[in-house]
Amino acid sequence: MTDAATTPPVDLDLRRRDAAAALAAEPNRLVVRGIIDRAAPRRFQWEGRELKGYAGDTLASALIASGVRTVARGFKYHRPRGVMSAGVEEGGAIVAVGEGDRRIANINAATQELYEGLAAFGQNAWPSVSWDAARVNDRLGRFLGAGFYYKTFFSFTPNTPDGTGHWMLFERAIRAAAGMGKASREPDPDQYEAAHAHCDMLVVGSGPAGLEAARVAAEAGLDVILAEQDFELGGRLLAEAAEIDSAAPGDWRDQRLAALRAAGVRIMLRTTVFGLYDGGVAGMMERVAHSPEPHQVRERFWTVRADRIVLATGAIERGLAFGENDRPGVMTAGAAQAYVNRFGVAPGRRAVVATTHDGGLGAAADLAAAGLEVAILDARTGVAREIGDTPSGLGAAVSHLAGAAPLRTLGRARALGDVGDVMFGDGGVAALEIALDTDRGWRVADRIECDMVAVSGGWSPVVNLLSHRGVKPVWDTERLCFLPGETSEPIEVCGAAAGVWEAGACAASGRNAVARLLGRTEEEAPLRRASASPPREMYEVRAPGRKLKSFIDPQHDVTTEDVRQAACEGYVSVEHLKRYTTLGMATDQGKNGNILGLAVMAEALKREIPEVGTTTFRPPYTPVSLGVLAGRSRGKHFKPKRRTPLHAWSLAQGAVMTDAGLWRRSWYFPHAMEGLDDAYIREAAAVRASVGLCDVTSLGKISVQGPDAGEFLNRVYVNGMAKLPVGKARYGVMLRDDGLVFDDGAVWRLGETDYLVTTTTAGAGKVMSWLEELSQTRWPELRVALSSVTDRWAGVAVAGPQARNLLTALVEDVDFEDAAFPFMGVRAGRLKGGEIECWLARLSFSGELAYEIYVESDHAPALMDVLWEGAKALGGVLYGTEALGALRIEKGHVAGPELDGRTTLADLGLGAMGSTKKPYLGAALAQREVLADAGRQRLVGLTPLEEGAQFKAGSILCRVPLGESPSGHGVGWVSSVTYSPALGHWIGLGFIEGGIEKAATRKAEEAIIAADPVRGAETRVRVVSPHFIDPEGARMRPEADPAPGADLSTINVRPSRRSAFGTLWLDGLDNRAADDPNARRVVGRVELDDPEDPVSDAQDAAVWLVEERPRPLWRVEAWPGRRAAVEGLLRELSGGAAPAYGRTEIGEDEIELSRAGPLSWRVLGLGPEGGERLAMMDAEDGAALELSHAEVAVRIGGREAATLLNRFLPLDLRDASFPEGSTAITGFHHTPVTLDRLSGASIPPTYRLWVPRSYAWSLWGLLRESAAQWRG
């Protein structure tokens, strides 16, 4: 920059420089200009050719330097295209970048930073952009106007039944010819991630206005983020040589940057603010690495929440519409200036600068200063300027013509007097036809030989981001552009984005913007007037009798004639214009041609531009990759996966896992050579013969506590819950408001005010939400505390005739005699040895004598070890979800496939459960006629008529006359199917109109067929009762148990092997051994020697993570009005103060008391006596629940700890917002988590992240993957 600004023009001898540059294979590189780093050459490939540029180049500038003129082919006519701009508005140089799985199509070469090894390719051309076979389309141009293919190809197929098929065929061929670039079809190999930030002020753009706004805001004490989409700060300061505030632009910029850094502004380069949203939220994309290492990310998606926003987004220069204004060599004047001053490349030798305003003259001066021959065409008449008036004291290389404009470019062959045009030669500009303004309009005047045309038709402020906020831009008749409209949000627009053109005035407007945002309007300073001579309003150059191809949207090949044709055909609304011509629908989204298109339309309609309208800009401002939108939520992290505490244990037993919602569950446990069918049939049969064990931890478990818990449940369930005695469980069904079945499960009454509700695996989350909604919004008078305890308890179903024998041998303190522990009984006990407490409920999903046994999650492996040792001795099995399903279908129990949100109680055969003695939720609407109709599809059992026949779930049930094929929608469907080991054939559950009663009246000549047209099967079935085995339930209540047949007395409980950090949730991590120390710690740069003391061990680590040693954790809630009483108890137990909202207070013995809500707290580290006191707290005050095993605490430290956390958590972690002792609840990958910032003045801060136990493996994996970026 300083070179260009301070050194007098020394590039004047073109021939001398050409000789030197040609040696360097960069014929167009200027010797001293530009801020590229000449000490850092960058090799790259263009269509297979090895070329060279420098750090600081864009792909476009490097191509220009190397003399590559044609870099693309037009979308429709395949005309050659060159670089037309130096920014996001590029319409010509659209290329493909990268090879193999990293190939990305439609990259803007004018903004693509050059890097070592970049490989770029032309697109839209075959075999190459310099010789494209399809350029014949240009000759057919008059057939290919707007809307041509709809008109043309639809008409081939009028009203034919298969017209669509023909159209599709044509469309495919057209798309191939008109296609955009081709993306890779391989999976994206790179990582992307999200990130969150908060700031007092976001400044978008780093030109003079943005730099000044950021500086004065930061110096006023604000926390400022400055985002710049370029890889260099400075905006137009980089491109223009004119002085700003009497300083060279480079010097001015460097001073401001030093001030910004001193004031602590967070500067984000290569970061595009692509959208503005409600509440000061900005969506930003940061390009982190061009070809990242495996542990690095390629791009980052920032969500920034800013209290105030300054938009210093600059302006985009527009061209003029004139004949063949798309040839390589035609570019905007400001772009030519940028190539010369910033990149040190000459886009040509003999330049024509065509302008409608003073701004173009500065560009002409800079080109001349760089040694180019310059002819100025100033469209304004009466601007009799002497050459000496132009800014830099130009020499004889510049000529100046007033009242002149470009009419048509000519290619090399034509210029030589031959017949050729773009069909031959490189198609680049070789000459320009000039028109002169006369009193009869533009008239052809002359022809100048030139190799580039730099055009300026004025500047259009970038109002896009404010448009995202719904603020309509306003046409300014003086400055001839749309200016940002008024907004009531704390957003200010300044600099060229606000129509301020001169650099010094831009800087002042940046300062004014901050003054307005801070309410210091007295500090606003008046802006200097920019333009001495007014601009001429002009968008197109036409001369009578000349048919010209004048492009306004080169990327989509839209010409002025297309717009006039649209007007002629009645597409006069700007929205219709856009869709009919596709104007502004290319990757630049109208940055290029929008104003020209509006102007041509306005002229055609004889209206003013603002009457024609503006299009509403929508995010994203520039293209955003799909990868960065997905972030880390792809592949195995697409959704979090939940693991039960028996995950590793089950894998060690050979379990094959399956997905059940977010859960990973054991599907089946194959013996050698067994497949799924063999295994589940064996498992189900063994359950009925002896005993089986099944991990049922994933069933939803909700704790319902409080004096009104019974009444609450009584209103929710269709059956009576009010009189459920302590120590009993009851099966229950709940309805939605609309009377349809919502979910089912069991209610266990554990104590007077203490219930446990189980739900289906899939229903857990929605039932919890629903109960909370009811309790908080509909029945606030009921005092109930609701907590999910799914992760607290591990559950195992013990089912089969030997179940009681097994448990009797292994559980103490429980009398298993039938009378003492009847069916649906609930008991608390201890595993043999007395150390591990458990809950037992005598429930049966399988129809066998069965129990569910729950222990705190840490103890799950210990429980399963002894159960399995005993079960094996009894000839029992481990069974998975497939056998579980087979057993319940045999028994006719409904599950997910039947509870599909469309069924009523009666449909499920549970009509009798609905209480007639009490009102319950859903009862009113369940009585609607349509739901009470006896003809509804109701639950039945199905068996194949033919022996050994099989049918599939999802089949349609059709009732057809014998011998006929099924058709139509049928009379029902099949919901669940299994092979029944008990019956020796396939059985199913399904729904059929009128249920079994109607099926029983079936006419003899009718058949019921399970039709599966998709998979091509039809099976005749018989409708039977859904209770296939033991409808009386005798097996669940056997008179006597079989003899054990094995001595179980020698089995002893071994407490679960606990790692240094207590829990075993990392077991099975990538199938590693639990005691692999690396499985549970990761650091950015150092390996931990002493995981017990990570802080002293990892002082210098960028980030370290370690699982915390578990301590007792309680959740306590107070009823409204009882806060003081509960706080009193908590203060007494902790020995510390009561915490305010979002705070933690530390009491005696490092007991931590945290606020978790207006009326809820978390207590960490309470001893057994304190726990006992909480458990016994007065139910009239509130409720307490131990959750020690439900959550895992991960300690996170190192200087990048907050950065890592903000990759996932949307919290404001700045010191002022989240000081030591803060605690907050938020979401992490859809999962609720709690974050504490630990007290103890650690610098950098140390955090503790609480995650639900079952999600810990998934979330830990995400943290580790992201933390890896600080390696090395």
Next chain:
Amino acid sequence: MLRIPCPYCGPRDHAEFDYGGDATVVWPALDDTTEAWVEALYFRDDPKGPHRELWRHARGCRLWLIVERDTVTHEISAAHPAHPGMADEVTAQSQAETPSA
């Protein structure tokens, strides 16, 4: 992206919340008529301008909130707990924090 001022957690992204529907519905008693329930469940106003909505801070404090939002401008003017007892607690807290004039 909306920012919802949770009365307990402070301003948070709407991604942390689940939308819970119209907060102005008056739910009938459980033993009320089918007609009353049909009216409450299926017939809703769709006001242009200020509206009261239920939002649950699902990935946060789990409070159900009544959020006053303008359906035209998206501007959120207030949010308080749907549970009246909880709302009283929040009010008491904010009064305790505001020094009396």
